[in-house]
Amino acid sequence: MSRLIVVSNRVAKPSNTGGSQGGLAVGVLAALSKEGGLWFGWNGKISNNEESNVEIDRRGNIDYATVSLKKNEYNHYYKGFANSVLWPLFHQRPELMRYQKADFLGYHSVNKKFAQHLLNFIQDDDTIWVHDYHLIPLARQLRQLGVKCRIGFFLHTPFPPYDLLRAVPEYREILRELMHYDLVGFQTESDARGFRESMRLSLEASVVNDVVHCGSETTLVKVYPIGIETDSTPNLVAKGKESKDYQRLAHSLGGRKLIIGVDRLDYSKGIEHRFIAYEKLLQQRADLLRQMVYLQVAPTSRGDVQAYDDFASRIDRTAGHIIGTYADFDWMPLRYLNRGFRRNTILAMYQLAQVGFVTPLRDGMNLVAKEYVAAQNPEDPGVLVLSKMAGAAAELDAAVLVNPYDTEAVAKDLARALEMPLDERRDRWQKMMKVLHKNDIYTWQENFLNDLSKPRVPSNQLQNFEVATLSVS
Ligand SMILES: O=P(O)(O)OC[C@H]1O[C@H](O[C@H]2O[C@H](CO)[C@@H](O)[C@H](O)[C@H]2O)[C@H](O)[C@@H](O)[C@@H]1O
Ligand SMILES: O=c1ccn([C@@H]2O[C@H](COP(=O)(O)OP(=O)(O)O)[C@@H](O)[C@H]2O)c(=O)[nH]1
Numbered sequence: 001m002s003r004l005i006v007v008s009n010r011v012a013k014p015s016n017t018g019g020s021q022g023g024l025a026v027g028v029l030a031a032l033s034k035e036g037g038l039w040f041g042w043n044g045k046i047s048n049n050e051e052s053n054v055e056i057d058r059r060g061n062i063d064y065a066t067v068s069l070k071k072n073e074y075n076h077y078y079k080g081f082a083n084s085v086l087w088p089l090f091h092q093r094p095e096l097m098r099y100q101k102a103d104f105l106g107y108h109s110v111n112k113k114f115a116q117h118l119l120n121f122i123q124d125d126d127t128i129w130v131h132d133y134h135l136i137p138l139a140r141q142l143r144q145l146g147v148k149c150r151i152g153f154f155l156h157t158p159f160p161p162y163d164l165l166r167a168v169p170e171y172r173e174i175l176r177e178l179m180h181y182d183l184v185g186f187q188t189e190s191d192a193r194g195f196r197e198s199m200r201l202s203l204e205a206s207v208v209n210d211v212v213h214c215g216s217e218t219t220l221v222k223v224y225p226i227g228i229e230t231d232s233t234p235n236l237v238a239k240g241k242e243s244k245d246y247q248r249l250a251h252s253l254g255g256r257k258l259i260i261g262v263d264r265l266d267y268s269k270g271i272e273h274r275f276i277a278y279e280k281l282l283q284q285r286a287d288l289l290r291q292m293v294y295l296q297v298a299p300t301s302r303g304d305v306q307a308y309d310d311f312a313s314r315i316d317r318t319a320g321h322i323i324g325t326y327a328d329f330d331w332m333p334l335r336y337l338n339r340g341f342r343r344n345t346i347l348a349m350y351q352l353a354q355v356g357f358v359t360p361l362r363d364g365m366n367l368v369a370k371e372y373v374a375a376q377n378p379e380d381p382g383v384l385v386l387s388k389m390a391g392a393a394a395e396l397d398a399a400v401l402v403n404p405y406d407t408e409a410v411a412k413d414l415a416r417a418l419e420m421p422l423d424e425r426r427d428r429w430q431k432m433m434k435v436l437h438k439n440d441i442y443t444w445q446e447n448f449l450n451d452l453s454k455p456r457v458p459s460n461q462l463q464n465f466e467v468a469t470l471s472v473s
Contacts, residue, residue, distance in 0.1 A: 002125040002149075004037035004449070007118065009078065009134035011041035011066050014059055022264060022301075023367035024131060024156045026343065027226050031445035036061030040118050043067060046074050054117050067117055069110065076106020078134070083302050085168055086133045090157045091268040091362040094167045096307045104170055108137055115141035122147055127452060130181070132156045139180035152183040152452040154224065157364040158391070159191040162198040172202055179205075179217040183452045185224040187364045187391040192223050218456055224448045225395055226365050227440040230433075233347060233374035240348025245341060249295070250352055257418055259294040260353035262346055262368045263360070264301035265338065267311040270361040270387060270404040271298060275318045275334070277359070277410035282326050282333055285415055290331045292418060294357070295349070299340030312338075350375035355417045356384045358392075359404040365391040369399070373432045381429035383417035385410070395439065398431035 012025030032039060043055055043066035057064045069078065080103030088096035115138055122128070122142075128151045130138050139151045165171045175198055178184050186192040196212060199205035205214035212219050229236075240246055259278075263269035278294055298315070302308045319336040326333045341349075350356060356372030369384060369392040376382050386392060386399035393401055400417050402410045 002127045002453075003123065004032070004035060005118070005122065005126050005128045006032055006037060006039045006131065007114065007128065007135060007138060008039070008041045008131035009082070011039055011043065011064060013057065013064055023226070023365060026367060027156075027228075027441055027444070028131060030229050030441045032062050033060065034442055034445065038063045038065060038121060040065045040114070040121065041067075042069055042078075045069075046071055054120075065117075065121060067114070073106060073110050073113070076103045077110035079302070079305055081107035082134045083305050084307070087157065087268075088307065089164060089168055090133060090155075090160055092158070092160055092164060093267065093362075094164060096267065097167065098306065099168065101169075107134075111135060111137040112141050114138060115145055118142070119145050119147065122149065124149060127449065128152070129154065129448070129452070136174055137177045140177050143180055150182045150452055151180070152185065152448060153178065153181040154185040154448060155191065155364070156187065156226070158188070158362055159186055159194040161194045162201050165194070165198050166202075171198070175199055175203055176214075179212070179214050179219050181219055182456050183220045183222070183448070184212075185222055185448055185451075187223070187225055188394050189223050190394075191364075191391075192221055195221060220451060220454070220456070222451060224444055225391060225439060226367070227442075227444045228367055228370045228374060228436065230374050230436045230440040233371065236344050237347045237351050237375050240342075240344035240346070241351075243342070243345045243348065245345050246348040246352075249349060253293060253352070256290070257292040257355070258353040259292060259355040259357050259414070259418070260349060260372070261294070261296040261298070261357040261359075262350075263296075263298050263358075265298040265303075265308065265312055265315065266301050267307060268360055268362050269298075270359045270389075271296065271315055272311070272318055273361065273404050273407055274357060274359045274410070275315070275322060277404075277407040277414065278334065278357075279322050279325075280407055280411035281414050282322070284411060288415065288418065289326065289333070290328075292333075293335060294333065295335045295337070295353070297337050297339075297341060297346070297349075300338060347371060347375045350382075351377055354382045355414065356382060356386075357414070358384065358390065359387040359402060359410065360390050361387070361404055363387070363390040363392070367392075369396060370436055373399075373429065374436055376429055378426075378429070380422065381425050383420050383425055383428065384432070385413055385417050395435045396432050398428040400428075 010025050012029050045068040047068040055066050084098040126149050130153045196207045199212050203214050210222050212221050322334050350372045358369040384399040387404045388401050400413050402413050
């Protein structure tokens with residue numbers, strides 16, 4: 001069997017998983033742990049040493065090979081093109097883009113550097129699985145170095161519609177680079193549609209079934225919604241309950257209902273709108289004051305990107321306003337914790353909460369939504385209030401689905417969730433658990449890798465197929 005090589009910007013070694021590394025790292029680690037393999041990416045360090053050596057480390061059945069970034073590489077590639085252009089654009093916030101040609105060039109040179117280092121590890125029958133928007137050009141770079149093995153790409157974020165994608169000057173190049181992969185995977189059908197439509201409209205590609213055909217390239221394009229470790233979640237919750245943080249939170253509630261939000265401090269997560277919706281609930285439902293506590297965990301993320309820093313200040317102000325207006329000597333309506341917690345602790349905290357409050361303005365998947373459901377006590381499950389704009393909503397339609405921009409309706413739905421009868425809570429929970437069992441993190445991995453192992457459709461056969469299909473219909 002061929003060895004799996006995973007490549008992502010963020011690499012999570014098991015000992016480092018205590019913070020807020022995001023869903024990609026959590027998901028990929030779980031998937032890689034099953035069969036083992038090599039995980040290559042950035043080690044999270046910035047170093048201007050001329051010789052940037054690859055650090056190699058083995059933990060369990062996974063080999064880690066990581067490199068550091070020089071300060072200017074970090075600025076242009078990670079902080080610049082990846083997180084100040086692609087991230088806001090892919091989350092449909094073009095007004096937050098800070099485009100500079102130098103960042104686009106820096107992004108490409110880091111991809112080239114990754115390809116050159118990775119080349120030393122690649123064997124002929126390896127399968128390479130590249131993750132996320134940081135590394136779109138990697139397959140082309142590897143092909144130019146002569147790599148022939150199968151290379152797949154999975155995008156963890158949304159993919160925008162064509163009219164938005166065009167806001168980045170090099171959008172055609174980005175599309176062409178994706179065509180160097182054998183398989184491109186998206187979280188939802190709407191993301192895959194955005195890609196196919198962009199290929200058709202800008203590069204005159206044709207799309208037959210799931211295959212995109214552009215010039216001499218063919219690429220299979222499909223949807224693989226990322227899952228979680230559904231079966232092992234109860235054990236992780238049990239471990240989390242041993243933590244001091246969990247016990248202090250449980251003790252502090254004094255019988256009040258808990259609403260929980262857990263997000264990186266990112267403008268895409270809708271935290272500001274969520275706070276406003278919560279304030280509306282406080283204004284409208286005097287009977288609920290003192291009966292509930294909203295805990296928002298939001299560790300700083302990409303804090304040196306201007307849009308994130310601005311967002312953090314707005315969140316500070318909004319939280320301060322709510323607390324100043326409604327808090328009393330013996331009750332805080334909102335607890336805002338600008339720091340991260342170990343994942344087991346977070347999972348146990350979900351079980352304490354009557355409501356999981358997950359309202360991103362746009363999100364690739366949102367694993368917090370799935371984890372919240374899987375962490376519930378089957379006898380007395382809490383209610384997931386979930387944004388329709390999260391990828392997770394395509395699967396978790398038994399959640400209380402909300403439009404995060406409609407803060408009045410969100411306030412009403414939040415009250416409904418807090419007061420929902422046990423039968424309805426159980427019914428919704430069981431429906432969602434079925435989905436989480438059917439498509440867990442291992443199914444996600446297997447589905448993607450099975451498709452990646454299939455041979456590419458040669459472009460001449462694809463043309464014949466297209467003609468044949470047309471003449472039949
Ligand atoms: O690496 P960072 O810059 O610190 O950011 C953390 C990760 O955030 C994003 O996560 C995405 O992946 C999740 C799992 O598929 C998905 O549920 C979520 O909707 C996405 O936002 C980002 O895409 C990752 O590359 C980052 O590592
Ligand atoms: O303090 C924290 C905050 C978040 N997480 C985890 O980070 C991941 C966040 O993934 P999600 O897909 O929701 O969003 P992302 O941050 O990747 O955009 C989830 O597994 C959370 O449980 C964590 O372990 N500690």
